[in-house]
Amino acid sequence: MPIDAARALAEEPRETRLAWTRKDVLLYHLGIGAGRPATDPxxxxxxxxxxxxVLPSFVTVAGDGGVAGEGAGLDAPGIDVDLTAVLHGAQRIELHRPLPPAGEATRTSRIAAVYDKGKAAVLVLRTEAADRGGPLWTSDTQLYVRGEGGFGGERGPSPRLPAPGREPDHVVDRAIRADQALxxxxxxxxxxLHADPEFAALAGxxxxxxxxxxxxxxxLKAAVDTVLDGDVGRVRSYATRFAGVVYPGETLRIRMWPEAADGRVRLAASAVERDEAPVLADTVIDHD
Known part of the structure; x- marks a missing residue:
């Protein structure tokens, strides 16, 4: 049986050491489109x-690929799935304090939940990182595994946020370079899946x-720059549901609804060239 939920949940947390440098942060920022125009302060x-x-979403790659590199969750005991069937379903990060531009930390990871959605399974990988100064961040990664449901497990939550009751306060477009995934x-x-056309075809x-x-x-960068006065230290948490895909060469349209009284920003993103196909949904940034 590809997924043994009880075995996966019973596994002891994995502890690894992380280290990152300013070069890692710079590369990440360039990878999400920062530095354009190159002379803009x-x-x-x-x-x-x-x-x-340091943009808080850097935690998703810190050290060795961070959250993404923890496809580690996919080789945990009790988990044996086909990588072509795996999609990133949702992501949440919580920042306990601003990230240093270079540092070392201990990362503890475990499978926190396994949900049975019928036609698919959802794995929740929880990661906590701390350095000598204390906790740095906590992240929850939800991986959607097609064709692996039906094992009789708990269905789990299906949270959906009500749509904002007004037009967005801010709309920004961000062009995605043809080579940005590379x-x-x-x-x-x-x-x-993000580089090899033949593998992408196998995944549909x-x-x-x-x-x-x-x-x-x-x-997140668009929201920080547009709503939070460019202050990365104001971000406390950031959560989204991946509602669809966007392709290199397309344009990401980001809509923002600041809710100052609640200290949050609602956000949605879509692919302009494909009739505003949803990309990010149920997205919330909590901030100071």
Whole structure:
């Protein structure tokens, strides 16, 4: 049986050491489209080491691919699935304090939940990272595994947020370079779905798709720059559901609804060239 939920949940947490440098942060920021235009002072703080601000979504690649590199969850005891059947379903990160531009940390990872959606299974991988100063971040990664449901497990939550009751306060478009997935994967997510046309075809796509976590980072950067005065330290948590794919060469349209009274920003993203096909949904940034 490909998924043995009881065995996966009973497995002891895995502990690994992480280390990252300013070069890693710079590469990540370039991978999500920072540095354009190259002479804009607001962009240079993402791509020049002497004034570097770390976007919180960097935690998804910190160390060795971070959350994405923890396809580690896919080789946990009790989990034996086909990589072509795996999609990133949702992502949430919580920041306990601002991220240093270079550092070391201990990362603890475990399978926190296994849900049976009938035609698919959902794995929830929880990761916590801390350094000598204490906790740095907590992340929950939901992996959707097609064809692996029906094992009699708990169905799990299906949260959907009500649509905002007004037009978005801000709408920004971000062009995705044709080679952006090739650049982003250098931060540690080597899944061939994002680079190899033959592998993408096996997964049911006519060409490689952009990493969901790349669009996730692009959307957060847009919100920080547009709503949070460019202050990365104001972000406390960031959660999204991956509602669809976007392809390199397309345009990501990001809609934002600030809710100042609640200290949050609602967000949605779509692919402009495909009739506003949803990309990110049920997206919330909690901030100071």
């Amino acid at each position: 607001a962009e240079l703080r993402y791509v020049l080491e002497d004034r570097l601000h 650049l982003y994967r250098l931060s540690g997510d080597w899944n061939p 796509f006519d060409r490689p798709i952009l990493h969901g976590l790349c669009s996730y980072g692009m959307a």
